[in-house]
Amino acid sequence: MPIFESDIKLVATQVMDDVPEGGGAPTSTVIPDGKSNAIFKDISEVDRAQGDVSIMKVAATVQTLNTDTALGGTVIIARPPLDPNVSAALFVTNDFFDRRAAIQNRLEAYTTPGEEFTGYLLANHVQGQRSMLIFQRPGATPPTVNSTLQLSGGGNTEAVRLTEVKVESRTYSYSTSGGFVDYEAQVCVCELQNGLKHDYAGTPANRLFERTQTAAAINRMLVADAARFYGVSRLVVNASTGDLSVKVDRIDTQIAPTSTTEISITDTSAAGSSIALVRSGAGVVTLNTGALFGPNATLTLGNPFYAGTLSIATSAGTITDDGGRLKLGALTIGTASYVGGTLTFASDAPQIGGTKAITFGPAAAPIELADSASIAVNAENRRVNYPLTILPPPAPGTLRVAYRAGANWYELADDGAGRLRGADSSIGSGTVDYTTGTVAPTLGVLPDVGSEVLYFWGAKANYRDRSGVLPSAVLIRLALDNQAAQASTIAVDWNDGADRHASDNGSGVLTGDATGPVSYATSTIDLRPNTLPASSVAFTVAYSHGSPETKAFPAPARDVDGAITLNLGKTNIAPRSLALSWNLVLMSTGGVPADMWVPQNFASTKTITDDGAGKLVDGLGVEFGTITYATGVAKLYPEAVVTVPVPQWAVNQLGILGTVLSPALPGAFRNTLTGYTYVPLNATLPADASALVTADFRVAGAGTAKSQTFNQPKLSIQLLPNASEVGVPGSVNFTVGGKTYFDRAGALYTDLDPATGAATQAGSYDYATNTASLDVWPASASSTVTVNSLLTALSGQPVEYVVFRTPVAPISPGTLQLLATKLNGGTINVTADMTGFISGANVRGTVDASTGVVKVRFGDWVTAAGNESEPWFHADAVGSDGKIWKPVPVFASTVRYNAVATTSLPVDATLLGLDPVRFPADCRVPIFWKGGLVVIGNTKRLPAAVVSNGQTLSAGRERLSRTRLIGADGLAIETGYTRNLDAGELTVTDASAFAQPVVYEHTIEDMLTLTDVSIDGRLSFASRLSHDYTAGDTYVSSAVRMGDVKARVSLLFDQQSWTGQWSDSLIGNAADPTFNDIDYPITVTNKGAVTERWRIQINGSGTAYNLIGEHVGQIVTGQSLTADCEPVGPSGVPYMRIPAAGFGSGGWPAGSVIRFNTVAATFPFVVIRTVQMGAEAVNDDSFELLVRIGVDRP
Incomplete structure (x- = not known):
C-alpha cells in the first residue's frame, strides 16, 4: 500500500508547553492541519511589550500500516508569519527524547569558546557585578563593544556581552632591591549587558602580564555553527526558468527579541595600534642558567626576542622557538612570548637538568600605530585568496587581516613567525613574508559581496637598529655648584685603591688619570677615568669661579x-x-x-x-x-x-x-x-x-676658590650620541666592565636570573637622550661599552589613506565626523553626507553605514601633466581622465572620528528562557548556507467557489508540486477528489462532505542546492530553476533534511543476564539459546513503531517474559513464549510483532535477556517562534509548516 498525503502527520510531543520539561518523546496525538494554536499559545500583551521566545518540539510521522519508505523527506517553513514582529525558525537536535532545557543548551551552542583572550580578569569579581576589568599589555587589542567573551573558573562558565568598553592607561609599581619601579598597563573597563551569574577569582596586576593559573580565564567566543537554523525568506526580484540565482529580502532570522538604541562614538582613534616585533641587534644575547626545566617552569630573558632566533643548548637537545611554540626537535614542550621575553614550559614538558646556554636575537616590541589597506569585494573578484604586497614590509607580529562573511567579522593575525592564524582553524590561514612584504591570506569562507578585506599592520620605517653605533665614552658627570669656573683652576682627586688626580689644561680638557671635556661657562666636568673606580668612590673637585653673567x-x-x-x-x-x-x-x-x-x-x-x-x-x-x-x-x-x-x-x-575613491583607476x-x-x-x-x-x-678678574665633594656619582653612557632619536623601551641591552645591563620601564638591571626573573637594579635609562645612568658597575674593569641591542624611533607616522571599521554598526547616516592634522599643521574636519560620501578640502572618503567600514584618502585629484618631477608622481597612477592623486598626508595618531551608532539591546535571559548573549548582538542568525538545501515555492489560490461532482478545477499552470482543497471552515479536505499535478488539475468525485464554498490552492516548487550566499540576499544554486517565480508571493525556505524515513528494528542480541544498563552492545556473555530473527524477525509498522530500546526479560519459569522499554516502561507482563506478542500502542496499532517461533522450542534460562531497538517512522524537530517588541499587526496570524516526502511510484 503506497504512502498517501493523508499518511503524513505532525504529532505532538509529551509536553506541549514552553516550560523546562517541555518536549520529550513524540506521541500519537495528531496536530490538526490549519487549527489555531495547535502548536503555540496566543501572543499575550506582555509578550508584545517585552518580547518573547517560544520553543516547541513536534514531530513529522509516516502513519502507514507497513514499512514503506518516505524518500528524501524535508521539513520547511513554507510561509512566514504575516506580522513583521513575529518570526519562525526550525532547529534539529537529533535527540528523540530531549526536553526544553536540553534543547536550549543546544540552541546556545551557536557560539563556542575560542582562544584565550590577550588579557586577564583584574582582581576578584562577584555575582551580580555588571562590569569587569581586563588587564592587558599597553598596545594590546582591547575587546570591542557588542563582543562576547566567556569567563571560566572555579567550576563555573558563562558568556558575557560587553555594552561599553573604556580603555585606560594606568601606572603600577613593583618592588625591587632598589625600591619601587613603575610600569604601564592597559586596563579595559567593560560594562556588561547582564550581571555576572557567579563569582570569579581574578589575577593581581603584574609586570609580566601573566594570569594566575587558578584564576578565571577569559576566552573569545566564536560562531561555531554547531546550532543551525532553518527559516524562510521572501523573493524580492522576479525569477525566470533557467536562472541560477534569486534574490531574497533577508538571509537571516530573528532568534531572540531585541530593542534598538543609539549610542555615541566620540573622539575615537581611527589608527588601531599593534605591538610590533622589530629586531634591535644584529648579534645575539647570551644567558646561562642551571635551573631545572620541567612542567610549568618559566624563564625570563630580560628583553623581547625575535621570532626564530631562540636556541637553548641542553643535555636533551636544542630547544628552539617556532611561531610562539617551544620545540625540542619535533616535540612541542611549551610556549614563547616574544613580546614579554618569557618562556613557559607545558604541564607535560620533560625535565631537563644541567647547565644550559640560552642565546636569542634581541628585539623590541614598540606599540605601533597601524597602517591600513583594503580590497573591495565584488561579484567578479570574490574568492578566498586575497594576496597583497605591502611596501615597506610590515613589522613581524603586527599584521591583521579582517573580512566579513555572513554579516560576521573574522580576523587572521600574524604570529610573529610569518604565519597567519585565526582564533580557530576554520577562520582561515596564510603567510606573510617580512622581506618581500607579500601577504597571502586564505579566508575560511568566501567574503560577502560589497564588503572589504581589511589589512592592518605596523611599519618599520620609523625604527632603527642602533646597536652598531659607537657609544660615547663612559663618563662620570660632575656638575659644580657654581657656574663660570675659571680655566686652569680645576683639580679632581679620588682614591680607587690608589690616589688619582686630574686637572684641566686651561683649554677645556682634563689631563692626568682621567680625560674629558670641561665647560667653564656651565661648570660641568665629564670625567672619563682611565680605570673604572668602584661605585662607592667619592670625588673631590677644587676650583675657582667668577660671577656668571x-x-x-x-x-x-x-x-x-x-x-x-x-x-x-x-x-x-x-x-x-x-x-x-x-x-x-x-x-x-x-x-x-x-x-x-x-x-x-x-x-x-x-x-x-x-x-x-x-x-x-x-x-x-x-x-x-x-x-x-x-x-x-x-x-x-x-x-x-x-x-x-x-x-x-x-x-x-x-x-x-x-x-x-578611485574612479579612473582599477x-x-x-x-x-x-x-x-x-x-x-x-x-x-x-x-x-x-x-x-x-x-x-x-668678566675677567680674580676668582673665588671652592671645593666640592661628590659621593657615589653615577656612571653615564650615551648609547646613541649625536642623534635625536628616541629609544624604544625594552630594547636596551649593553655590556660594560663584563656586566650586561637591560632595561625595564626606564630602570636598568643586571645579574638576571632567568629561572626567577629576579635581577639587580643598577640604574636608570633616559630614552629621550639614550643615556644610561649606572649606580652599580664592576670596579677596575675595562670601560669599553658593547651595545647588544638598541632600537630607536623617529616621531610621527604619516598616512595618506586609512581604512577602519567602527566598533559598533550600523551607524546612522550623516553622523560620521572625521578629524585629522596635516603634516604642515593644518586641520581637516569633515562630516559624511547622508549617502556615506566624505568630501572636503584635501579629503575624500566613503562610509558603509551597515558595516561601519570607513575608507578615507587625504589629498586631491589634480592634473597629472606638469607634475612629473614630483616625488608622488607615478606614470601608472595616472587615471584615464588624466588625473593623479596628490597626497596631503596626516599624522596617523590624529585621525579621530565621532559617530552615532545603532545597537541592539536583547531582553534579559531569565525572561526569555534563552540567553541572547550566545547569539549575535542583534540576535539574528543565518538560515541559508553554502551546500544547504532550499525549496522555492509559489502558492496561489482560486477564488472560493461551490463545486459539484465531476467538476474540474484548473490551476492555469503545470507541473505542480502539491495542491489542497480548503473548505469554508478553513480545514483541509482530504478526500472526494482526484489530482493531476502535471496538468495542474483537480477533479471533484464526491462533494457531499465538503464545507462549501471551497478554495483550490496550488503550489509550484523547486528544490535546489545552494552554492553561494551573499549578504545582499543573492542566493546561487547548483542547478537551474524549472519554473517562473513572482516576487512578493514566492518564498525561499531552507530545508531540514529528514532523510529516508521508515520504521525498522535496528538492533537485536541476546544477553545472559540484565545488568541494569541500557547498552547497544553485549555486556557479559550471550544467552543460550538465541532468538531466531533470521527466520522469524520482529516486525514493525510505520504507524505503530516508536523509537525505543527494548528488553525481553525471561521470567523465573523460563517459559514467559516481560516486555520493557527504556522510556515507555513495562508494557507486557507474563507473555508466553509460545504465543505471538503484539502489544497495542497509543496509535491504536501494535508497537511491534514478536513471533513466538523465534524463541524456538523449550524454555529459556531464567533471567536471560533479549535486547532489541526499534526506530519509528518519525522525525522530531523544534519550532521557534520569536516575538519582537511592538504592536500587533495582524489579528489572526499564522505560518505554514510543510513536511515534504518522496514516494516510490508504483
Missing part, C-alpha cells in the same frame, strides 16, 4: 653682511668664558614637498664658545664669528649646517579602493613612508619674533 638678545637685527652684532654690556670679558646659544630653523626641506615633510627633532639650538683667542667656534672648530674681550662686543654669523632625518617616500599600488596607488635618510641641511636664526640669542660669560 647672562644676557638675552631677542629677535636681534642683522647687519648688512648678515652678521649679528651683540654688545654684552660688559668690558674685559674673561677668555674661554663666553658661550652663545641661539635657536635654528631649517632653510629647506631637502626637496620634499612641504605637505609631505615629517617634522623631526634635530639640533635646533646651536651653542658655540670662544677659543680664548677671540674666535667663536663650535665643538668641531667651525668659526661663527669673533669676540673682542676688551669691549665686550661679539659678531655672530648664525647660519649653520645641521644633520636632519629627511623622510623618504615611495609610490606603490596597494589594495583596491573601488570606483568611488587599483590604489599609495604614497608610503619607507624610512629616513640623514641629510645635512642649512639652518639659521629665525627671521621673526621667535629668534633668541643668549650669552653666558664672565
Whole structure:
C-alpha cells in the first residue's frame, strides 16, 4: 500500500508547553492541519511589550500500516508569519527524547569558546557585578563593544556581552632591591549587558602580564555553527526558468527579541595600534642558567626576542622557538612570548637538568600605530585568496587581516613567525613574508559581496637598529655648584685603591688619570677615568669661579653682511668664558614637498664658545664669528649646517579602493613612508619674533676658590650620541666592565636570573637622550661599552589613506565626523553626507553605514601633466581622465572620528528562557548556507467557489508540486477528489462532505542546492530553476533534511543476564539459546513503531517474559513464549510483532535477556517562534509548516 498525503502527520510531543520539561518523546496525538494554536499559545500583551521566545518540539510521522519508505523527506517553513514582529525558525537536535532545557543548551551552542583572550580578569569579581576589568599589555587589542567573551573558573562558565568598553592607561609599581619601579598597563573597563551569574577569582596586576593559573580565564567566543537554523525568506526580484540565482529580502532570522538604541562614538582613534616585533641587534644575547626545566617552569630573558632566533643548548637537545611554540626537535614542550621575553614550559614538558646556554636575537616590541589597506569585494573578484604586497614590509607580529562573511567579522593575525592564524582553524590561514612584504591570506569562507578585506599592520620605517653605533665614552658627570669656573683652576682627586688626580689644561680638557671635556661657562666636568673606580668612590673637585653673567638678545637685527652684532654690556670679558646659544630653523626641506615633510627633532639650538683667542667656534672648530674681550662686543654669523632625518617616500599600488575613491583607476596607488635618510641641511636664526640669542660669560678678574665633594656619582653612557632619536623601551641591552645591563620601564638591571626573573637594579635609562645612568658597575674593569641591542624611533607616522571599521554598526547616516592634522599643521574636519560620501578640502572618503567600514584618502585629484618631477608622481597612477592623486598626508595618531551608532539591546535571559548573549548582538542568525538545501515555492489560490461532482478545477499552470482543497471552515479536505499535478488539475468525485464554498490552492516548487550566499540576499544554486517565480508571493525556505524515513528494528542480541544498563552492545556473555530473527524477525509498522530500546526479560519459569522499554516502561507482563506478542500502542496499532517461533522450542534460562531497538517512522524537530517588541499587526496570524516526502511510484 503506497504512502498517501493523508499518511503524513505532525504529532505532538509529551509536553506541549514552553516550560523546562517541555518536549520529550513524540506521541500519537495528531496536530490538526490549519487549527489555531495547535502548536503555540496566543501572543499575550506582555509578550508584545517585552518580547518573547517560544520553543516547541513536534514531530513529522509516516502513519502507514507497513514499512514503506518516505524518500528524501524535508521539513520547511513554507510561509512566514504575516506580522513583521513575529518570526519562525526550525532547529534539529537529533535527540528523540530531549526536553526544553536540553534543547536550549543546544540552541546556545551557536557560539563556542575560542582562544584565550590577550588579557586577564583584574582582581576578584562577584555575582551580580555588571562590569569587569581586563588587564592587558599597553598596545594590546582591547575587546570591542557588542563582543562576547566567556569567563571560566572555579567550576563555573558563562558568556558575557560587553555594552561599553573604556580603555585606560594606568601606572603600577613593583618592588625591587632598589625600591619601587613603575610600569604601564592597559586596563579595559567593560560594562556588561547582564550581571555576572557567579563569582570569579581574578589575577593581581603584574609586570609580566601573566594570569594566575587558578584564576578565571577569559576566552573569545566564536560562531561555531554547531546550532543551525532553518527559516524562510521572501523573493524580492522576479525569477525566470533557467536562472541560477534569486534574490531574497533577508538571509537571516530573528532568534531572540531585541530593542534598538543609539549610542555615541566620540573622539575615537581611527589608527588601531599593534605591538610590533622589530629586531634591535644584529648579534645575539647570551644567558646561562642551571635551573631545572620541567612542567610549568618559566624563564625570563630580560628583553623581547625575535621570532626564530631562540636556541637553548641542553643535555636533551636544542630547544628552539617556532611561531610562539617551544620545540625540542619535533616535540612541542611549551610556549614563547616574544613580546614579554618569557618562556613557559607545558604541564607535560620533560625535565631537563644541567647547565644550559640560552642565546636569542634581541628585539623590541614598540606599540605601533597601524597602517591600513583594503580590497573591495565584488561579484567578479570574490574568492578566498586575497594576496597583497605591502611596501615597506610590515613589522613581524603586527599584521591583521579582517573580512566579513555572513554579516560576521573574522580576523587572521600574524604570529610573529610569518604565519597567519585565526582564533580557530576554520577562520582561515596564510603567510606573510617580512622581506618581500607579500601577504597571502586564505579566508575560511568566501567574503560577502560589497564588503572589504581589511589589512592592518605596523611599519618599520620609523625604527632603527642602533646597536652598531659607537657609544660615547663612559663618563662620570660632575656638575659644580657654581657656574663660570675659571680655566686652569680645576683639580679632581679620588682614591680607587690608589690616589688619582686630574686637572684641566686651561683649554677645556682634563689631563692626568682621567680625560674629558670641561665647560667653564656651565661648570660641568665629564670625567672619563682611565680605570673604572668602584661605585662607592667619592670625588673631590677644587676650583675657582667668577660671577656668571647672562644676557638675552631677542629677535636681534642683522647687519648688512648678515652678521649679528651683540654688545654684552660688559668690558674685559674673561677668555674661554663666553658661550652663545641661539635657536635654528631649517632653510629647506631637502626637496620634499612641504605637505609631505615629517617634522623631526634635530639640533635646533646651536651653542658655540670662544677659543680664548677671540674666535667663536663650535665643538668641531667651525668659526661663527669673533669676540673682542676688551669691549665686550661679539659678531655672530648664525647660519649653520645641521644633520636632519629627511623622510623618504615611495609610490606603490596597494589594495583596491573601488570606483568611488578611485574612479579612473582599477587599483590604489599609495604614497608610503619607507624610512629616513640623514641629510645635512642649512639652518639659521629665525627671521621673526621667535629668534633668541643668549650669552653666558664672565668678566675677567680674580676668582673665588671652592671645593666640592661628590659621593657615589653615577656612571653615564650615551648609547646613541649625536642623534635625536628616541629609544624604544625594552630594547636596551649593553655590556660594560663584563656586566650586561637591560632595561625595564626606564630602570636598568643586571645579574638576571632567568629561572626567577629576579635581577639587580643598577640604574636608570633616559630614552629621550639614550643615556644610561649606572649606580652599580664592576670596579677596575675595562670601560669599553658593547651595545647588544638598541632600537630607536623617529616621531610621527604619516598616512595618506586609512581604512577602519567602527566598533559598533550600523551607524546612522550623516553622523560620521572625521578629524585629522596635516603634516604642515593644518586641520581637516569633515562630516559624511547622508549617502556615506566624505568630501572636503584635501579629503575624500566613503562610509558603509551597515558595516561601519570607513575608507578615507587625504589629498586631491589634480592634473597629472606638469607634475612629473614630483616625488608622488607615478606614470601608472595616472587615471584615464588624466588625473593623479596628490597626497596631503596626516599624522596617523590624529585621525579621530565621532559617530552615532545603532545597537541592539536583547531582553534579559531569565525572561526569555534563552540567553541572547550566545547569539549575535542583534540576535539574528543565518538560515541559508553554502551546500544547504532550499525549496522555492509559489502558492496561489482560486477564488472560493461551490463545486459539484465531476467538476474540474484548473490551476492555469503545470507541473505542480502539491495542491489542497480548503473548505469554508478553513480545514483541509482530504478526500472526494482526484489530482493531476502535471496538468495542474483537480477533479471533484464526491462533494457531499465538503464545507462549501471551497478554495483550490496550488503550489509550484523547486528544490535546489545552494552554492553561494551573499549578504545582499543573492542566493546561487547548483542547478537551474524549472519554473517562473513572482516576487512578493514566492518564498525561499531552507530545508531540514529528514532523510529516508521508515520504521525498522535496528538492533537485536541476546544477553545472559540484565545488568541494569541500557547498552547497544553485549555486556557479559550471550544467552543460550538465541532468538531466531533470521527466520522469524520482529516486525514493525510505520504507524505503530516508536523509537525505543527494548528488553525481553525471561521470567523465573523460563517459559514467559516481560516486555520493557527504556522510556515507555513495562508494557507486557507474563507473555508466553509460545504465543505471538503484539502489544497495542497509543496509535491504536501494535508497537511491534514478536513471533513466538523465534524463541524456538523449550524454555529459556531464567533471567536471560533479549535486547532489541526499534526506530519509528518519525522525525522530531523544534519550532521557534520569536516575538519582537511592538504592536500587533495582524489579528489572526499564522505560518505554514510543510513536511515534504518522496514516494516510490508504483
